[in-house]
Amino acid sequence: MVKAINQDFVRGSGINQNRTLVVAGIATVVVVVLVAITTALIYPKATAQSGTKVHLVLPNVGPGLQKKSKVLLRGAEVGVVTDVDSNDPYSVHVDIALDESAAASLTDSFDVDFRPANYFGTTAVNLISKTGGGAIRDGQTINRDSAPDFTMSTMIEHGSIVVDGSLTRDVISSLNKVTDYATGLAPLIETMIVVSDNVSRTQKHLPSVLMSRLNDLTAVFPKANVETLGALNAITNSSFNRMPDGSRGVDKAYHDLMNRSLTVASDGLFGAIGVLLGSHAAELTPVVTAVKYLSDEVPGVMGDASNMTKLQEAIEGLKRSFKGPKGQQTLQxxxxxxxxxxxxxxxxxxxxxxxxxxxxxxxxxxxxxxxxxxxx
Structure with missing residues (x-):
């Protein structure tokens, strides 16, 4: 016996209400099944990456490579990784989908490596174009014997290995010394910068003018060198470096005499002058002031260089006034x-x-x- 169900939102008798509910349930089940079939079969094909499919067989892949990872060419994104299969113990299979323009610009001779796609270190497949080879075909399989790993995780790992093996106590001590030396050189470097800045600020002439002046300096430089060497030779061959018999050596007696003379001059003469100046400062000040006033007028009395020329001419005329043989000159x-x-x-x-x-x-x-x- 069928029990009638009374629903407020379905009109009719109990049998009609049961029939309506059964039809609605069957329709719902059919719709759910159709949606599931569409999602499982049609949606993947509808959302599949378009472009040229290429199957890569590589000896290894970079850490973190997975589906939807980027494919780069000259730094730009030109595709996406569609599948990564590492079940083969000797190689890794990577499926990529390339843009039509990228596939047209590449040949099947390209190289493959792995590197970060952005600042956060996300791994991407990087393609390096090379000359030669043929055009890439859809579904083509390309084998590579090497795939360099330049990902961030690998670089950090290698850096840790290097630091762990080489950063010893001796290396740390050497680095500390280098830092100390660099700190000590900082004032010198700063001084050089200040000097260079001041030179640039005071530079008033073109380099051609400065070079011409440098040429004037270098023109007299050889003579200056000769005179300098002559002075050094005179100092070397002076009496200070000669023995009484004329041979080269240190005359100790002569040096002792000079030392005693300098001691007497410094203590007896200049020391006495210092004592005199210190004890009679009040009396000497007026004398020094008077001498200063007198000496200040000497340049004005002497005049400029023309007066010296006239004085020289007067002396020459006076010399010509004495005539006669040597020792018997008479004044005319x-x-x-x-x-x-x-x-x-x-x-x-x-x-x-x-x-x-x-x-x-x-x-x-x-x-x-x-x-x-x-x-x-």
Whole structure:
């Protein structure tokens, strides 16, 4: 006997309500089955990566490679990994899907390695194009004997191995010394930077002008070297490095004498001067000040370089005034006398009469104008 079910949201008798519920349940089951079949069969094909499929057979893969990992070419993403199979004990099978443009630009001679795809170290397959080979076909299998691993995890692992094997106490001590030396050189480097900056700030001429001036310096440099070597030779061959018999050596007696002389000069002479200056500072200050005032006027009295030229000419003229053989030079003078009474009286007092003066003597009575010109 069938029990009737009364539903508020289904109208009709109990039999109609049961029939409606059965139909709705069967329809729901059919829809669920269809959705499951579509998801299992149609969706993978609909969402499958489009492009050229390539099957890679490699000896190894980079750590972390999996489905949907990126495929790179010259740093750009050109595909995706569709499958990774490592069941083969001697190789690893990697399926990739390439973009049509990337597949067209590559040949089957490309190389493969593994490296990070981004800053976070995600592993990606990197393709390296090479010349030669043929065009890539869809579904083609490519074997490679090597696939370098440049992933971040491998680099960290290798770095840890290197540090663990080489970072010993001696190496650490050497690094500490290098750091100390570098710290000590820091002021020198800073000084060089400051000097270079100051030179650049004060640089006012072009390099061509500076080079011409450098040429002027180098032109006299050989003569300067000769004079320097001559000075060194004179110092080397001086009496300080000669024995009494003329041979090379250190004359100890002579050096002792010079040492005692310098000691006497420093203690007896300069020491006494220092004591005098220290004990009579008040008395010496006015004297020094007066000497300073007098010496300050000397440059003004001497004048410029033209005065020295005139003085030299006067000295040369004075030298030419002395004539005669060596040891018997006489002074040749030309004297001009006028009618000044003082001069005439001075000559008369010396016993020289006007008629005794060589040359013509003329007098004019009643006048004080110059009348006489004598040479002697």
């Amino acid at each position: 003078l030309r004297i001009l006398l006028d009618s000044v009474p003082g001069i005439a009286q001075s000559m008369a007092s010396m016993g020289v009469a006007p008629d005794q003066i060589p040359g013509p003597v003329k007098k004019s009575a009643g006048t004080d104008q110059p009348t006489t010109k004598k040479e002697g």
